[in-house]
Amino acid sequence: MMKLRSKRFLRSASKLGSTGGSGGGGSGSEIKWELRPGGMLVQKRETNNGGETGHGEEFIIIRVSTVSQWHDIITQATSTFGELKMILSMVTNLEPREQRLLFKGKEREDSEYLHMVGVRDKDKVLLLEDPAIKERKLMGLARGQAVSV
Incomplete structure:
Protein backbone atom coordinates (compact mmCIF):
# COMPACT_ATOMS: atom_id res chain seq x y z
CA MET A 1 0.00 0.00 0.00
CA LYS A 44 -7.26 2.02 -2.81
CA ARG A 45 -10.77 0.79 -2.16
CA GLU A 46 -12.05 1.00 1.39
CA THR A 47 -12.56 -2.39 3.03
CA ASN A 48 -14.77 -3.07 6.03
CA ASN A 49 -13.08 -6.28 7.19
CA GLY A 50 -10.09 -4.52 8.78
CA GLY A 51 -7.59 -6.53 6.77
CA GLU A 52 -4.74 -4.14 7.44
CA THR A 53 -2.37 -3.80 10.36
CA GLY A 54 -0.59 -0.69 11.47
CA HIS A 55 2.46 -1.55 9.37
CA GLY A 56 0.55 -1.52 6.08
CA GLU A 57 0.89 -5.30 5.67
CA GLU A 58 -2.30 -6.92 4.47
CA PHE A 59 -3.12 -10.45 5.59
CA ILE A 60 -5.06 -12.75 3.31
CA ILE A 61 -6.65 -16.17 3.67
CA ILE A 62 -5.66 -18.69 1.01
CA ARG A 63 -7.56 -21.95 0.62
CA VAL A 64 -5.03 -24.63 -0.34
CA SER A 65 -6.61 -27.76 -1.79
CA THR A 66 -4.97 -31.16 -1.98
CA VAL A 67 -6.49 -34.27 -3.55
CA SER A 68 -8.41 -35.24 -0.40
CA GLN A 69 -8.56 -32.17 1.84
CA TRP A 70 -8.16 -28.40 2.05
CA HIS A 71 -6.46 -25.96 4.43
CA ASP A 72 -7.15 -22.28 5.06
CA ILE A 73 -3.78 -20.53 5.45
CA ILE A 74 -3.47 -16.96 6.74
CA THR A 75 -0.40 -15.18 5.40
CA GLN A 76 0.77 -11.77 4.25
CA ALA A 77 -0.15 -10.78 0.71
CA THR A 78 3.51 -9.94 0.08
CA SER A 79 4.72 -13.48 0.89
CA THR A 80 6.31 -15.73 -1.72
CA PHE A 81 5.14 -19.15 -2.83
CA GLY A 82 8.29 -20.54 -1.16
CA GLU A 83 7.16 -19.10 2.19
CA LEU A 84 3.70 -20.58 1.60
CA LYS A 85 5.34 -23.97 1.01
CA MET A 86 7.17 -23.68 4.35
CA ILE A 87 3.85 -23.09 6.14
CA LEU A 88 2.23 -25.97 4.24
CA SER A 89 5.08 -28.32 5.18
CA MET A 90 4.05 -27.99 8.83
CA VAL A 91 0.41 -28.74 8.00
CA THR A 92 0.79 -31.51 5.39
CA ASN A 93 4.09 -33.18 6.41
CA LEU A 94 5.35 -32.73 2.84
CA GLU A 95 8.76 -31.12 2.49
CA PRO A 96 8.74 -27.87 0.47
CA ARG A 97 10.78 -29.52 -2.33
CA GLU A 98 8.08 -32.22 -2.60
CA GLN A 99 5.30 -29.66 -3.14
CA ARG A 100 4.02 -28.19 -6.38
CA LEU A 101 1.71 -25.18 -6.05
CA LEU A 102 -0.63 -24.26 -8.89
CA PHE A 103 -2.54 -20.99 -9.14
CA LYS A 104 -4.80 -20.22 -12.11
CA GLY A 105 -3.65 -23.41 -13.82
CA LYS A 106 0.09 -22.61 -13.72
CA GLU A 107 2.78 -24.01 -11.46
CA ARG A 108 4.36 -21.17 -9.51
CA GLU A 109 8.04 -20.77 -8.62
CA ASP A 110 9.18 -20.37 -5.02
CA SER A 111 10.48 -16.85 -5.69
CA GLU A 112 7.17 -15.51 -7.06
CA TYR A 113 5.21 -13.16 -4.80
CA LEU A 114 1.57 -13.95 -4.09
CA HIS A 115 0.33 -10.41 -4.71
CA MET A 116 2.31 -10.04 -7.95
CA VAL A 117 0.60 -13.01 -9.63
CA GLY A 118 -2.83 -11.88 -8.43
CA VAL A 119 -3.50 -14.03 -5.34
CA ARG A 120 -6.15 -12.25 -3.26
CA ASP A 121 -8.10 -12.95 -0.11
CA LYS A 122 -10.05 -16.25 -0.25
CA ASP A 123 -8.41 -17.40 -3.51
CA LYS A 124 -7.71 -21.09 -4.07
CA VAL A 125 -4.29 -22.67 -4.67
CA LEU A 126 -3.85 -26.32 -5.62
CA LEU A 127 -1.17 -28.35 -3.83
CA LEU A 128 0.17 -31.46 -5.56
CA GLU A 129 2.93 -33.79 -4.52
CA ASP A 130 5.79 -33.78 -7.02
CA PRO A 131 5.27 -37.02 -9.03
CA ALA A 132 9.01 -37.64 -9.50
CA ILE A 133 9.69 -37.47 -5.75
CA LYS A 134 6.59 -39.54 -5.02
CA GLU A 135 7.84 -42.24 -7.41
CA ARG A 136 11.30 -42.22 -5.78
CA LYS A 137 9.68 -42.64 -2.37
CA LEU A 138 7.64 -45.62 -3.60
CA MET A 139 10.69 -47.18 -5.25
CA GLY A 140 12.69 -46.71 -2.04
CA LEU A 141 9.93 -48.32 0.02
CA ALA A 142 9.71 -51.24 -2.41
CA ARG A 143 13.46 -51.80 -2.22
CA GLY A 144 13.39 -51.51 1.55
CA GLN A 145 10.67 -54.11 1.82
CA ALA A 146 12.43 -56.47 -0.59
CA VAL A 147 15.69 -56.25 1.39
CA SER A 148 14.08 -56.72 4.79
CA VAL A 149 11.97 -59.74 3.79
Whole structure:
Protein backbone atom coordinates (compact mmCIF):
# COMPACT_ATOMS: atom_id res chain seq x y z
CA MET A 1 0.00 0.00 0.00
CA MET A 2 1.26 3.46 -0.82
CA LYS A 3 0.20 6.75 0.63
CA LEU A 4 0.68 9.74 -1.62
CA ARG A 5 -0.25 13.34 -0.98
CA SER A 6 -0.83 15.49 -3.96
CA LYS A 7 -2.13 19.03 -3.85
CA ARG A 8 -3.70 18.54 -7.26
CA PHE A 9 -5.67 15.49 -6.11
CA LEU A 10 -6.63 17.11 -2.82
CA ARG A 11 -7.74 20.28 -4.58
CA SER A 12 -9.93 18.30 -6.98
CA ALA A 13 -11.37 16.30 -4.09
CA SER A 14 -12.19 19.47 -2.16
CA LYS A 15 -13.81 21.01 -5.25
CA LEU A 16 -15.98 17.95 -5.64
CA GLY A 17 -16.84 18.07 -1.94
CA SER A 18 -17.75 21.75 -2.03
CA THR A 19 -20.11 21.35 -5.00
CA GLY A 20 -22.04 18.68 -3.10
CA GLY A 21 -23.09 21.18 -0.44
CA SER A 22 -22.35 19.15 2.71
CA GLY A 23 -18.59 18.75 2.02
CA GLY A 24 -16.73 17.15 4.91
CA GLY A 25 -13.88 15.86 2.67
CA GLY A 26 -11.68 18.92 2.78
CA SER A 27 -7.99 19.51 2.36
CA GLY A 28 -6.87 17.38 5.31
CA SER A 29 -7.91 14.08 3.70
CA GLU A 30 -5.27 11.73 2.40
CA ILE A 31 -5.76 9.53 -0.67
CA LYS A 32 -4.52 5.95 -0.31
CA TRP A 33 -3.05 4.25 -3.36
CA GLU A 34 -2.28 0.65 -4.22
CA LEU A 35 -0.10 -0.92 -6.89
CA ARG A 36 -1.97 -3.61 -8.84
CA PRO A 37 -0.18 -6.75 -10.12
CA GLY A 38 -0.08 -5.32 -13.67
CA GLY A 39 1.81 -2.27 -12.39
CA MET A 40 -1.13 0.14 -12.48
CA LEU A 41 -1.36 2.65 -9.63
CA VAL A 42 -4.98 3.04 -8.50
CA GLN A 43 -6.86 4.57 -5.60
CA LYS A 44 -7.26 2.02 -2.81
CA ARG A 45 -10.77 0.79 -2.16
CA GLU A 46 -12.05 1.00 1.39
CA THR A 47 -12.56 -2.39 3.03
CA ASN A 48 -14.77 -3.07 6.03
CA ASN A 49 -13.08 -6.28 7.19
CA GLY A 50 -10.09 -4.52 8.78
CA GLY A 51 -7.59 -6.53 6.77
CA GLU A 52 -4.74 -4.14 7.44
CA THR A 53 -2.37 -3.80 10.36
CA GLY A 54 -0.59 -0.69 11.47
CA HIS A 55 2.46 -1.55 9.37
CA GLY A 56 0.55 -1.52 6.08
CA GLU A 57 0.89 -5.30 5.67
CA GLU A 58 -2.30 -6.92 4.47
CA PHE A 59 -3.12 -10.45 5.59
CA ILE A 60 -5.06 -12.75 3.31
CA ILE A 61 -6.65 -16.17 3.67
CA ILE A 62 -5.66 -18.69 1.01
CA ARG A 63 -7.56 -21.95 0.62
CA VAL A 64 -5.03 -24.63 -0.34
CA SER A 65 -6.61 -27.76 -1.79
CA THR A 66 -4.97 -31.16 -1.98
CA VAL A 67 -6.49 -34.27 -3.55
CA SER A 68 -8.41 -35.24 -0.40
CA GLN A 69 -8.56 -32.17 1.84
CA TRP A 70 -8.16 -28.40 2.05
CA HIS A 71 -6.46 -25.96 4.43
CA ASP A 72 -7.15 -22.28 5.06
CA ILE A 73 -3.78 -20.53 5.45
CA ILE A 74 -3.47 -16.96 6.74
CA THR A 75 -0.40 -15.18 5.40
CA GLN A 76 0.77 -11.77 4.25
CA ALA A 77 -0.15 -10.78 0.71
CA THR A 78 3.51 -9.94 0.08
CA SER A 79 4.72 -13.48 0.89
CA THR A 80 6.31 -15.73 -1.72
CA PHE A 81 5.14 -19.15 -2.83
CA GLY A 82 8.29 -20.54 -1.16
CA GLU A 83 7.16 -19.10 2.19
CA LEU A 84 3.70 -20.58 1.60
CA LYS A 85 5.34 -23.97 1.01
CA MET A 86 7.17 -23.68 4.35
CA ILE A 87 3.85 -23.09 6.14
CA LEU A 88 2.23 -25.97 4.24
CA SER A 89 5.08 -28.32 5.18
CA MET A 90 4.05 -27.99 8.83
CA VAL A 91 0.41 -28.74 8.00
CA THR A 92 0.79 -31.51 5.39
CA ASN A 93 4.09 -33.18 6.41
CA LEU A 94 5.35 -32.73 2.84
CA GLU A 95 8.76 -31.12 2.49
CA PRO A 96 8.74 -27.87 0.47
CA ARG A 97 10.78 -29.52 -2.33
CA GLU A 98 8.08 -32.22 -2.60
CA GLN A 99 5.30 -29.66 -3.14
CA ARG A 100 4.02 -28.19 -6.38
CA LEU A 101 1.71 -25.18 -6.05
CA LEU A 102 -0.63 -24.26 -8.89
CA PHE A 103 -2.54 -20.99 -9.14
CA LYS A 104 -4.80 -20.22 -12.11
CA GLY A 105 -3.65 -23.41 -13.82
CA LYS A 106 0.09 -22.61 -13.72
CA GLU A 107 2.78 -24.01 -11.46
CA ARG A 108 4.36 -21.17 -9.51
CA GLU A 109 8.04 -20.77 -8.62
CA ASP A 110 9.18 -20.37 -5.02
CA SER A 111 10.48 -16.85 -5.69
CA GLU A 112 7.17 -15.51 -7.06
CA TYR A 113 5.21 -13.16 -4.80
CA LEU A 114 1.57 -13.95 -4.09
CA HIS A 115 0.33 -10.41 -4.71
CA MET A 116 2.31 -10.04 -7.95
CA VAL A 117 0.60 -13.01 -9.63
CA GLY A 118 -2.83 -11.88 -8.43
CA VAL A 119 -3.50 -14.03 -5.34
CA ARG A 120 -6.15 -12.25 -3.26
CA ASP A 121 -8.10 -12.95 -0.11
CA LYS A 122 -10.05 -16.25 -0.25
CA ASP A 123 -8.41 -17.40 -3.51
CA LYS A 124 -7.71 -21.09 -4.07
CA VAL A 125 -4.29 -22.67 -4.67
CA LEU A 126 -3.85 -26.32 -5.62
CA LEU A 127 -1.17 -28.35 -3.83
CA LEU A 128 0.17 -31.46 -5.56
CA GLU A 129 2.93 -33.79 -4.52
CA ASP A 130 5.79 -33.78 -7.02
CA PRO A 131 5.27 -37.02 -9.03
CA ALA A 132 9.01 -37.64 -9.50
CA ILE A 133 9.69 -37.47 -5.75
CA LYS A 134 6.59 -39.54 -5.02
CA GLU A 135 7.84 -42.24 -7.41
CA ARG A 136 11.30 -42.22 -5.78
CA LYS A 137 9.68 -42.64 -2.37
CA LEU A 138 7.64 -45.62 -3.60
CA MET A 139 10.69 -47.18 -5.25
CA GLY A 140 12.69 -46.71 -2.04
CA LEU A 141 9.93 -48.32 0.02
CA ALA A 142 9.71 -51.24 -2.41
CA ARG A 143 13.46 -51.80 -2.22
CA GLY A 144 13.39 -51.51 1.55
CA GLN A 145 10.67 -54.11 1.82
CA ALA A 146 12.43 -56.47 -0.59
CA VAL A 147 15.69 -56.25 1.39
CA SER A 148 14.08 -56.72 4.79
CA VAL A 149 11.97 -59.74 3.79
